[in-house]
Amino acid sequence: MADGPEKPAAAPAESGQSTWGGRFAEPTDAFVARLNASVGFDRRLYREDIAGSKAHAAMLAKQGIIPPDDAAAIRDGLDAVQAEIEAGQFTWSADLEDVHMNVEHRLTARIGPAGGRLHTARSRNDQVATDLRLWVLRRIDDDLVPRIDRLQRALLDVAEAHRDTVLPGYTHLQRAQPVLLAHHLLAYVEMLERDRGRLLDARKRAAESPLGCAALAGTPFPLDRGLTARALGFTRPMANSLDAVGDRDFAVELCAAAALIMTHLSRFAEELVIWSSQEFGFIELGDAFATGSSIMPQKKNPDIPELVRGKTGRVFGDLVALLTVLKGLPLAYNKDLQEDKEALFDAVDTVADCLEATARLLPSTTWRADRMRAACDAGFVTATDVADYLAAKGVPFREAHHVVGRLVGWCIAEQRALPSLSLDEFRRFSDAFDDDIRRAVTVEASVAARTSEGGTAPARVAEALAAARARMADRG
Numbered sequence: 324m325a326d327g328p329e330k331p332a333a334a335p336a337e338s339g340q341s342t343w344g345g346r347f348a349e350p351t352d353a354f355v356a357r358l359n360a361s362v363g364f365d366r367r368l369y370r371e372d373i374a375g376s377k378a379h380a381a382m383l384a385k386q387g388i389i390p391p392d393d394a395a396a397i398r399d400g401l402d403a404v405q406a407e408i409e410a411g412q413f414t415w416s417a418d419l420e421d422v423h424m425n426v427e428h429r430l431t432a433r434i435g436p437a438g439g440r441l442h443t444a445r446s447r448n449d450q451v452a453t454d455l456r457l458w459v460l461r462r463i464d465d466d467l468v469p470r471i472d473r474l475q476r477a478l479l480d481v482a483e484a485h486r487d488t489v490l491p492g493y494t495h496l497q498r499a500q501p502v503l504l505a506h507h508l509l510a511y512v513e514m515l516e517r518d519r520g521r522l523l524d525a526r527k528r529a530a531e532s533p534l535g536c537a538a539l540a541g542t543p544f545p546l547d548r549g550l551t552a553r554a555l556g557f558t559r560p561m562a563n564s565l566d567a568v569g570d571r572d573f574a575v576e577l578c579a580a581a582a583l584i585m586t587h588l589s590r591f592a593e594e595l596v597i598w599s600s601q602e603f604g605f606i607e608l609g610d611a612f613a614t615g616s617s618i619m620p621q622k623k624n625p626d627i628p629e630l631v632r633g634k635t636g637r638v639f640g641d642l643v644a645l646l647t648v649l650k651g652l653p654l655a656y657n658k659d660l661q662e663d664k665e666a667l668f669d670a671v672d673t674v675a676d677c678l679e680a681t682a683r684l685l686p687s688t689t690w691r692a693d694r695m696r697a698a699c700d701a702g703f704v705t706a707t708d709v710a711d712y713l714a715a716k717g718v719p720f721r722e723a724h725h726v727v728g729r730l731v732g733w734c735i736a737e738q739r740a741l742p743s744l745s746l747d748e749f750r751r752f753s754d755a756f757d758d759d760i761r762r763a764v765t766v767e768a769s770v771a772a773r774t775s776e777g778g779t780a781p782a783r784v785a786e787a788l789a790a791a792r793a794r795m796a797d798r799g
């Protein structure tokens with residue numbers, strides 16, 4: 324019950340009086356005030372809120388809407404408020420509902436009546452939309468894209484250090500055909516490249532300014548919305564005031580991109596989990612990235628990949644929560660939109676952490692080329708090469724497939740591996756076999772033969788590595 328409705332309200336009964344008390348005869352109910360308040364989570368937007376207010380005040384002065392001295396006082400006052408927040412000296416108040424009113428209230432306490440002019444031609448509706456868009460841009464630029472780059476580099480480092488390592492490629496988690504470990508890791512580099520592209524694409528639409536749309540309809544004041552947009556790093560003002568205050572597509576797009584990043588990370592995490600099992604033994608996680616058991620002394624558990632896999636669910640949940648908040652919402656602002664933030668914050672924080680964890684874990688991982696190789700040798704992974712061999716000698720592929728099926732069945736019964744067979748043994752299954760089959764069934768020959776574009780042949784993989792490195796180099 325500790326977190327239930329009985330929890331003492333954080334807000335005293337007289338809350339809300341100062342901002343809209345003029346219209347109301349009774350103070351806000353204390354329980355309602357607590358439920359209504361978002362400052363517990365939206366205080367994270369303080370930087371964006373202050374930047375938006377400074378740009379707005381400067382524009383108001385430039386347009387002759389407020390006196391220049393007041394704008395200067397507002398600017399300096401906001402800087403002082405920011406310093407207080409960053410020094411941990413700011414007292415956040417649930418009475419003041421959200422970050423916007425907390426900051427404005429403190430500003431006015433510091434600078435007096437000039438602070439009351441800041442909210443001219445503005446509403447919290449365009450303010451919160453502006454803050455959230457700025458936050459999204461900052462997190463994409465400062466956290467998400469750099470972390471994707473970092474993980475791509477970590478994958479490339481492993482790929483380059485293991486250029487000759489082969490492991491079975493799988494379908495249905497059954498050993499299928501040998502591939503280079505570098506090729507396998509490059510598959511994730513590609514996924515992350517698309518993720519990066521999605522973030523940068525979402526960024527374009529997030530980078531439009533709602534500021535100056537006021538509550539919903541615009542404002543009679545002669546604003547210069549282009550000026551505030553440019554000052555804040557937006558590309559342009561949003562075109563429609565109703566859309567500007569009601570839209571959260573940019574948050575959905577970022578959550579959707581985050582969900583897909585998590586999908587990719589979860590697939591890799593799952594591979595790390597199974598590869599680190601004793602059954603596979605393809606990798607050993609570094610001690611610093613694994614945990615032990617409180618009861619079983621022999622255990623080394625892949626908790627970090629498991630957590631990445633597990634956290635994928637919450638990011639999907641964040642996306643669905645956000646979409647559900649927006650579904651059927653009439654124009655323009657509705658308080659439902661306050662529910663956007665926790666989902667968005669959680670999705671971004673989680674994906675940033677999981678990108679970071681995966682990148683950090685890679686360098687300390689031991690890659691057991693011997694075990695990967697042994698899995699290839701025991702796994703008939705060159706059976707397709709035998710069928711291809713027969714087809715190249717003129718045997719129809721369907722027939723060749725059947726011949727090799729019988730051959731593999733015999734090997735399983737005799738506990739033999741394909742590379743161990745003599746030419747005579749091969750010939751028991753088809754006259755088309757010649758001496759060169761002995762080379763064709765090796766893992767090396769199989770990999771080397773996969774020269775098609777995007778294939779696992781060493782020359783193709785070397786090209787792909789070089790291309791990926793060049794792409795990274797362009798990013799500085």
Ligand code: ARG
Nearest residue numbers: 361365421447448451660661
């Ligand atoms: N805390 C609010 C939110 O997060 C800010 C906007 C409030 N606007 C309003 N008209 N109540 O959405």
